[in-house]
Amino acid sequence: MSSVDMTNISRCPTEVTLIVNGSSGSLDLELEWAYIAKEIFALFKEKQHDYGPHNIGLGQDPAIVVRMTDKFMRLHNLYNSGETPNNESLDDTWKDVADYAIIALMCRRGHWPKSNLKEVLNTTITVCSDCGTELLYENKGSCHQCGCDSPKEVLGE
Numbered sequence: 001m002s003s004v005d006m007t008n009i010s011r012c013p014t015e016v017t018l019i020v021n022g023s024s025g026s027l028d029l030e031l032e033w034a035y036i037a038k039e040i041f042a043l044f045k046e047k048q049h050d051y052g053p054h055n056i057g058l059g060q061d062p063a064i065v066v067r068m069t070d071k072f073m074r075l076h077n078l079y080n081s082g083e084t085p086n087n088e089s090l091d092d093t094w095k096d097v098a099d100y101a102i103i104a105l106m107c108r109r110g111h112w113p114k115s116n117l118k119e120v121l122n123t124t125i126t127v128c129s130d131c132g133t134e135l136l137y138e139n140k141g142s143c144h145q146c147g148c149d150s151p152k153e154v155l156g157e
């Protein structure tokens with residue numbers, strides 16, 4: 001029997017409840033699992049803020065296999081060498097693996113939007129309304145050519 005009873009997870013737009021009731025045989029382990037799940041959710045939101053949905057949307061779950069392999073190779077290398085990581089901690093790497101696994105399930109269930117590289121890049125090509133320069137990533141802020149802060153027109157719309 002599953003230790004997570006999906007029928008007890010409430011579905012509403014802003015809140016999901018995990019029932020920690022000891023049905024797995026250990027209230028302590030359930031509680032630790034739930035707290036770590038909260039950490040992984042917080043990490044997911046931070047990373048999405050920075051990456052946006054398209055890196056996952058381009059390759060979906062098969063591409064996540066490659067990303068997870070990078071993480072496993074990183075873990076193997078650090079455990080094998082005993083070295084201290086220069087960048088993200090071992091805990092952060094394990095959290096990334098867990099986050100990727102959940103995102104892969106979202107892809108498999110059709111809950112992650114599919115992206116097309118050409119469409120993604122086209123939506124970010126804008127034209128400065130003052131000097132007419134094509135700006136690949138400057139749809140907000142100043143134009144690199146003339147320095148103006150004028151509204152930019154998105155190409156192809």
Ligand SMILES: [Zn+2]
Binds near residue numbers: 128133143146147
């Ligand atoms: Zn300009």
